[in-house]
Amino acid sequence: MSQNSSSFSRDWSNNTGLAWHQIASDDITAGTVVFTTVAAVVLLFFYRFSSPPIDPREPPLLKPGIPIVGHLVGLARYGIDYFEVLRNSKRKPSPAVTLPILNGKAYVLFDRTMIQSAIRHKNLTFDVLGMEFAQRVFGLSDLAMEKLWGPDHDIETSAAGVTMQRIKTAMTGQSLFRMNAAALNYIAEHLNSEVGEAGLKVPNLYRWLRDFMTMATAEGLYGSDNPIQKQPDLIDALWAFEGNMQPLFVGVMPKLIARKAYTNREKVQAALSRWYVARKDGAPDVAEITKVRVNTLREFDFPEEEIGWAEAALLFVATTNTIPTLYWFVTNVWLRPEVVEEVRREALPLVVLSDGVDGGKRIATLDITQLEERCPLLVGCYRESIRLGNQSVGTRRVLVDTVLTDGAGNQHLFKAGCDIMWSVKTLHRSEDVWGPEAMEFDPSRFVKSEDQDVKVERARKQAYVPFGGGKHLCPGRNFAFAENLGLMAALVVGFELHGLDAANVRLGDAKMGEAVAKPPAGAEGGEVVIKRRAGWEDVDWKFMC
Numbered sequence: 001m002s003q004n005s006s007s008f009s010r011d012w013s014n015n016t017g018l019a020w021h022q023i024a025s026d027d028i029t030a031g032t033v034v035f036t037t038v039a040a041v042v043l044l045f046f047y048r049f050s051s052p053p054i055d056p057r058e059p060p061l062l063k064p065g066i067p068i069v070g071h072l073v074g075l076a077r078y079g080i081d082y083f084e085v086l087r088n089s090k091r092k093p094s095p096a097v098t099l100p101i102l103n104g105k106a107y108v109l110f111d112r113t114m115i116q117s118a119i120r121h122k123n124l125t126f127d128v129l130g131m132e133f134a135q136r137v138f139g140l141s142d143l144a145m146e147k148l149w150g151p152d153h154d155i156e157t158s159a160a161g162v163t164m165q166r167i168k169t170a171m172t173g174q175s176l177f178r179m180n181a182a183a184l185n186y187i188a189e190h191l192n193s194e195v196g197e198a199g200l201k202v203p204n205l206y207r208w209l210r211d212f213m214t215m216a217t218a219e220g221l222y223g224s225d226n227p228i229q230k231q232p233d234l235i236d237a238l239w240a241f242e243g244n245m246q247p248l249f250v251g252v253m254p255k256l257i258a259r260k261a262y263t264n265r266e267k268v269q270a271a272l273s274r275w276y277v278a279r280k281d282g283a284p285d286v287a288e289i290t291k292v293r294v295n296t297l298r299e300f301d302f303p304e305e306e307i308g309w310a311e312a313a314l315l316f317v318a319t320t321n322t323i324p325t326l327y328w329f330v331t332n333v334w335l336r337p338e339v340v341e342e343v344r345r346e347a348l349p350l351v352v353l354s355d356g357v358d359g360g361k362r363i364a365t366l367d368i369t370q371l372e373e374r375c376p377l378l379v380g381c382y383r384e385s386i387r388l389g390n391q392s393v394g395t396r397r398v399l400v401d402t403v404l405t406d407g408a409g410n411q412h413l414f415k416a417g418c419d420i421m422w423s424v425k426t427l428h429r430s431e432d433v434w435g436p437e438a439m440e441f442d443p444s445r446f447v448k449s450e451d452q453d454v455k456v457e458r459a460r461k462q463a464y465v466p467f468g469g470g471k472h473l474c475p476g477r478n479f480a481f482a483e484n485l486g487l488m489a490a491l492v493v494g495f496e497l498h499g500l501d502a503a504n505v506r507l508g509d510a511k512m513g514e515a516v517a518k519p520p521a522g523a524e525g526g527e528v529v530i531k532r533r534a535g536w537e538d539v540d541w542k543f544m545c
C-alpha cells in the first residue's frame with residue numbers, strides 16, 4: 001500500500017466530517033478514492049433501485065453489469081448475438097428473462113413453445129411497434145400518424161389496421177398470380193436478352209441479384225410504368241437507406257445522426273410521391289396490393305403528399321428480405337454440383353419446350369405452380385437457406401397482462417405495456433432442435449421421408465419462424481417464394497453458373513432491424529459468368545404462373 005493511501009485511511013477514520021475541498025487540496029489520491037466510493041455507492045443505489053417492480057410470476061430479472069443502460073449497451077455491442085449472450089448468462093437455462101432497461105422492462109423468450117404462443121396470442125401485438133417503426137424509419141408527420149391511427153386509436157378500425165387486413169387478400173389467388181407473372185416475365189425477358197452466346201459476365205453476384213431482382217419486384221408491384229424503371233439509381237438509394245437505417249430507430253435529429261439513410265430515403269420517397277400524385281397506381285398492370293394500400297389511405301384522408309413517403313415501406317418490405325434470401329439460396333445450391341444435378345432432374349419435367357413462332361427461337365415454359373409439389377429438394381434448399389440466413393428479432397407488445405405456458409408446462413406472467421422479443425437466429429441454429437450440425441447446410445431437413453421422427457419434426461416446426469406468424473404472418477411470403485424459386489428453377493435447368501468460389505461466400509451477421517443477413521464485403525459471391533447450358537442455347541424463357 002502506498003504512503004498516501006495509508007495516510008488517507010488514517011485521516012478518513014479520524015475525520016468522518018472531512019470537507020470535500022480539504023480532501024481535494026490535502027490529498028489528491030484521497031479525493032479520488034472518496035469520489036470512487038461515492039460513485040460506487042450511487043451506482044449500487046441505482047442498481048438496487050433501478051430495477052422495475054417485478055411480480056414473482058414474471059420471468060426472472062436479469063440485471064445488467066451497468067445499471068439502467070447495460071442491456072442497451074449489450075445490444076449495441078453484440079447486436080443480434082446479444083440474445084445468445086443473455087441465454088448463456090444464466091447457469092440454469094431459463095425459458096424467459098426480464099430485462100430492466102432505462103426505467104422500464106422488456107422480456108426475452110427462449111422457450112420455443114412459449115414463442116409460438118406469443119406469436120399467435122391475441123393480447124400481444126406488433127401493430128403498435130410497427131407504427132412506431134414506420135414513423136421513425138419513414139419519417140411520417142404527426143398528421144399522417146394521426147390519420148393512420150384514426151381518432152379512437154383503435155387499430156382494428158384504423159387506416160393501418162384496415163390496410164393490413166385488406167392486403168392479405170390482395171396477396172392471394174389471382175391477384176398474387178398476376179403479380180408473380182409481372183415479376184417473372186421481367187426476369188425471363190432479361191435472361192433471354194442478356195445471356196448471349198458468350199454468357200453474361202457478372203462482376204459481383206450479390207450486387208447483380210440485388211439490382212436485377214429489385215427491378216423485377218418493382219415491375220411486380222408497380223407494373224411497366226414503374227418509378228424505378230424510370231430512375232434506376234433509386235436501386236442504390238433504396239439499399240443505401242436500408243443498409244444505414246439503424247440510427248433512425250432513435251427517432252431524434254434523423255438528418256444529423258442518420259445522414260446517409262435520410263438523404264437516400266428522401267430520394268426514393270420523392271420519386272414514389274411523384275408517381276402516386278400522378279395517380280399512376282390506377283394503371284391496370286399495377287399489383288392489387290399496391291392499389292389496395294393506396295386506396296385505403298385515400299379513403300381515410302391520409303395526406304396525399306405523404307403517400308409516397310408511407311408507401312416506401314411497401315418497396316422496402318418487398319425487397320430487403322427476399323433478395324438477400326435469394327443470394328443465400330443461389331450460393332448454397334451452386335456451391336454443390338451434386339445438388340445442382342438433383343434439382344435439375346426435379347425441375348426439368350416442369351418445362352415444356354415448343355417451337356418459336358415463324359421459325360424464331362424455341363420457347364421454354366416453366367410451370368411455377370407445381371414447384372412446391374414436384375421439386376421437394378429445390379424447396380428444401382430454399383427453406384434451409386432461409387433457416388441459416390434469417391436472423392430476425394420477433395417482437396410483440398403486451399396489451400393486457402398475459403400468462404404464457406412454456407414447454408415444461410410452467411406459467412409466466414407478462415405485464416401490459418412491456419415488449420416481448422425473441423431471436424430467430426437462436427431458434428434456427430439451436431442444436432437441441434437441428435442437431436450438432438445445426439450450422440451445416442442440409443436441405444434434407446425439409447424433405448419429407450418415411451422414417452421421420454415425429455418429435456424431431458414437431459420441434460423443428462416450432463423452431464422455424466422466418467415469416468413470423470398469427471395475425472402478422474408475412475403476407476409477402478408466397479410472392480417471395482414465386483420470385484426466388486421461379487428464377488432458380490430456370491437457372492438450374494437452362495443455365496450454368498461458372499466461377500462461383502466458396503472463398504467468396506460467407507454468411508455474415510444481420511444488423512438490428514434486418515430480418516435476413518447480407519453478405520459482408522468480400523463475401524458477395526465475387527465474379528461469375530452465367531452461360532446457357534448445352535442444348536438450351538436457342539430458347540426463350542417464359543413462366544406459367
Ligand code: HEM
Pocket residue numbers: 119126130164317318319321322323325390392394395466467468469470471472473474475476477479480515516
Ligand atoms: C424471404 C422474404 C421475406 C421474409 C423473410 C419476410 C419476413 C417477415 C417477417 C418476419 C414479418 C413479421 C411477422 C411477425 O411479426 O409475425 C413480416 C411481415 C410483413 N411482411 Fe414479410 N418477409 C419477406 C418478404 C415479404 C414480401 C415480398 C412482402 C411484400 C410484397 C412482405 C410484406 C410484409 C408485410 C406487409 C408485413 C407486415 C404484416 C403484418 O404486420 O400484419 N414481406 N415479414
